[in-house]
Amino acid sequence: MKVNLSPAESENLEQLAYEYLLKQEYDQAISLYEQAIKNSPQQKSSYWYLGLLFLLAGKEEEANTTWLCGMIDGEDEEIERWTAELVQVLDSEAVRLSALGEDSLVWLLREHLRQVMPTHINNLLLLVQLAIKQENLAAEDLTNWGVISVLQDAVPVGVDKNLLMQTLQQIFDFAPLHPLTLEFAGACVEHLKENNDFSLLLMLMAGKIHYSMSRPDLAISLVNICLKIDENYGEFWAHLCSYLIGNQNYIEAIKAAKRCYDVSENLIDKIYGNHQLIRALMSAGGYWDEACLALQEQESLLLSLIENPPPFLNNLTASRLLSACFFFPYFFDAPQQYRVLQNQVARLCQSYLEDYVGEVAKEYQPASRKNKSLKASAKVLKLGYISHCFNSHSVGWLARSLFKEHDRKRFELYGYFLTYKPKKEPVQEWYEKQMDHVRKIEGNNSLEIAQQIVEDEIDILIDLDSLTLDTTCEVMSFKPAPVQVSWLGWDASGLPTIDYYIADCYVLPDSAQEYYTEKIWRLPDSYIAVDGFEVGLPTLRREDLEIPTDAVVYFTGQSGYKRHRETAKLQLKIIKAVPNSYLLIKGLAEAESIRNFFTQLAEEEGVSADRLRFLPLVPSEEIHRANLALADVVLDTFPYNGATTTLETLWVGVPLVTRVGQQFAARNSYTMMMNVGVTEGIAWTDEEYVEWGIRLGKDRELRKEICWKLWQSRKTSPLWNGKKFTCEMERAYEEMWQRYLEG
Structure with missing residues (x-):
């Protein structure tokens, strides 16, 4: 016989049943909830908890049947309300069990909650976090569960923005390089665009993905998400420029750098934006006139900075100022001028950074004595x-x-x-x-x-x-x-x-x-020494480049940074003066602009463009070194010499022509050649550079003599003696320390 219980009696029965649930005595709890439903079938919460108990007891079919029975007689509005009640029951129990570390049960509940209400965004986010914790999240789950689509649709009601940020961070940590991670980040924009920590997280991850994981393409995409939030923030454009350069998208990098400069509002940001522009132009190579104008602007900005230094802003702007003079030695050889400016900027940055330490890290102490x-x-x-x-x-x-x-x-x-x-x-x-x-x-x-x-x-x-x-x-x-x-x-x-x-x-x-x-x-000898280089098998021959076997082959291989117009002209004068000669051009830069750069200069110097060969980059340093054997003579750059490239040239036994200047960067090849005992090819003026280039091109016997010296130098030169060099460095360290102790 049906027994009608008062609301108080019914509540007491449910309370007792819930206490059994907490003690995981599911059979007793199930029995009491069944009795509650029998006595008060209109009390819907009993259905929700009874289904929950069946689910916890491993009876999923019974759970679904119970929930269905609770809703079967409802109208649309009632079913919507009851579904929300069921969701609340499942979510509350999942939270309780999560605190107890019952991850498998939490997973079960949240999976069923997802089936009951597929658009419950907070549940989906918690489900993602749980999958990451258990290390069983497949990136495709972000689409299969509808997480991304729910975020992309109309703003979900009740989305927990802190939870969304937390989930984004965990997804970045778990699968930073997966395309769906990027898509998820993009779907968060409308929900988190007012949160400064959101764009900060994206920028931090972009830097990590670019610099530590070597994926500038993904870093670019993350910055583009930030630009959807604020397209007038210079910091975003500056980072975009860097990542575009890393991805060899030089033309777009120039555009980003210009935008960075245009939106900059203060002097320090202008200096950094202009620095990025110079960097993009020089990386591309071939934009010589535009780069020179940007350098003039940089000098003017820096002089204004020194004359009227602004108050300290933050450590980021201070440290960036240090590199503001970075490109001067690539344009001209005048260390007495640009190093004085560099030192002034460095002192200013030092004072800014000391202010930073004083503000945020009073507990920090420099190294004691x-x-x-x-x-x-x-x-x-x-x-x-x-x-x-x-x-x-x-x-x-x-x-x-x-x-x-x-x-x-x-x-x-x-x-x-x-x-x-x-x-x-x-x-x-x-x-x-x-x-x-x-x-x-x-x-x-x-x-x-x-x-x-x-x-x-x-x-x-x-x-x-x-x-x-x-x-x-x-x-x-x-x-x-x-x-x-x-x-x-x-x-x-x-x-x-x-x-x-x-x-x-x-x-x-x-x-x-x-x-x-x-x-x-x-x-005592050289500031650098190596024991040699690994050399692979060549991948290029003269016939591959349509160069006659009896031709004289010159080679110049540097990044766009070092492509100085006046030096390139000198190189073409050499080609013009040596019959049956060719110039091989290689280096990291924008291919079309470098081709146009040299082709235009060749026309000005009266050299046929048919005598120029533009080489692609190769997969490894070992192959690059092997392909150097194509060259009869390597022509160094000025005012910024080669360093690694010079060592590689000397190691494989190819004569080098270098122009010596005053600054460190203009004397790199000089010290290396002096340390291998080869003075042939060292030029102190532009005229000597051309003369040596012509002489080495025409004098085959001299080239053979230099090549022999270079091969012999492997036995005796301090440049190829890493052990001796290390002893000298260690002796220097000990003397430095002794001076410190005596100071």
């Missing part, structure tokens, strides 16, 4: 090497001999791998094995990096990046080590916190100290 009581010989020196180039990069290739030969009884090596690449990267893996301690750094929080160096108690910190990475400059400005040194990566930054700059007597003469704030530390 507690080891001063120790004699240099009484301790193993801790050397910290910091760089983003411990990989397949010119610096990565050139520094190997030093790390291979370091004396581990006297030196303990710490490696600070900036923009660390989590994927397998052979050169990076090699460097990791050489270090006693590896610090894998994917972010760009310079103060945290500096603090790590302080905690590691590094004695001498060696910077291999200089102005090529602003994060490194920031770290060095915080003075996290008692002795700080710059070596190899670029010319000196001018930061007051850097004590020494490694050079030699050829690459920087004595007079150079007048315009360097760092103490120039000259090694």
Whole structure:
């Protein structure tokens, strides 16, 4: 017989049943809910909880049948309300079980909740998070579950924006390179565009994906999402320019840089925007006139900055200012002028960064001098090497001999791998094995990096990046080590916190100290040495390029940065003067603009364009070196010489013509040639450059003589003696430390 219970009695019965549910005594709870339904069939909550209990007890069919029975007699509006009640029951229980760590049951509940209400966006997001936690999320689930489509449709009611941000971060961490991750991020725009943390997250991930994962195409797409939020924010355009250059989309990079400059509102941002423009133009190559105008603008902006420095803005703008003078040595050889300007900018940046430390990190302390009581010989020196180039990069290739030969009884090596690449990267893996301690750094929080160096108690910190990475400059400005040194990566930054700059007597003469704030530390022979290079099998022959076997082949191979118009003219004068000669042109740049650049100059110099050959990039450095055998003579660039390319040329035994100047970048090839004992091809004027080019092209016997000298130099030259070079570097480190102790 049916028993009609009062509301209070019915509520007590459900309360008792729910207590059994909490104790996981499902059979008792099921029995009580069934009794509640029998006594009060109009009480819909009993159906929802009874179905829930069946589900928890592993009886999914019974659960679905129970829920269906609860809704079968309702009108549309009632069914909509009851569905919302059921969703609330399932969601509340999922939250409760999640707190207990019952992930398998939570998964079961949220999966059924998704079936009951496929558009419940918060449930879908929690389901994604749970799948990531269990490491069983397939990226396709984002579409199969309708997560992206729900976000793309009309704004879902009740979307938890904090939950959405959290889910986006987890998806980025779980599958950063999957196309659907990008699509998910795009679907979040309408919901998170007012949240500054959203665009910040996108920009941080774009940087990580570009620099650590080598996918500039995806980084570009992320920045384009940010531009949907604010197309007038210069920071977005600046990053877009960088990633477009990384993806070799030079024409679009120029457009992005111009846009960055146009939307910049203050002097410092204008300087950075113009720097990006110069960078894009020089990377493309061939935009010489436009690049010269941009450089003039940069000089004017920097002089205004020095005369009326604005108040400190933030550490990002301060560190970026350091690279504002980066391109001057690519245009002209006048270190007395641009290095003075560089040093002034560096001092200003140093003061800005000191203000930054004072504002946000009062607990940070630069490296102490507690080891001063120790004699240099009484301790193993801790050397910290910091760089983003411990990989397949010119610096990565050139520094190997030093790390291979370091004396581990006297030196303990710490490696600070900036923009660390989590994927397998052979050169990076090699460097990791050489270090006693590896610090894998994917972010760009310079103060945290500096603090790590302080905690590691590094004695001498060696910077291999200089102005090529602003994060490194920031770290060095915080003075996290008692002795700080710059070596190899670029010319000196001018930061007051850097004590020494490694050079030699050829690459920087004595007079150079007048315009360097760092103490120039000259090694006895060369500031660089390698034990050699791996050389593969050639992939090009003369017949492939339609060049006669008896022709004289000249080669010039540099990035667009180094394509100086006046030097290119000198090279074409050489081609014009040497009958049956050809010029091979290779380097990272925009193909059409470089072709137009050289073709136009050839026409001006009266050289047929048929004598020019534009070579594509090859898959590896080993193949590039093998293909150098095509050349009879390599023509160096000026005022910015080759470095790695010069070493490779000398190693494979090809004569080189180089023009020597005053600045470090204009004397790289000079020091290398002096250290292999070859003076033939060293020019001190433009006229000598052309004369040597013509002479080496016409004098086959002289070329053979130089080639023989180069091959013989492998046995005796300090340039090819990594062990000797390492001993000289180690002796320098010990003397630096001794001076510090005595200071």
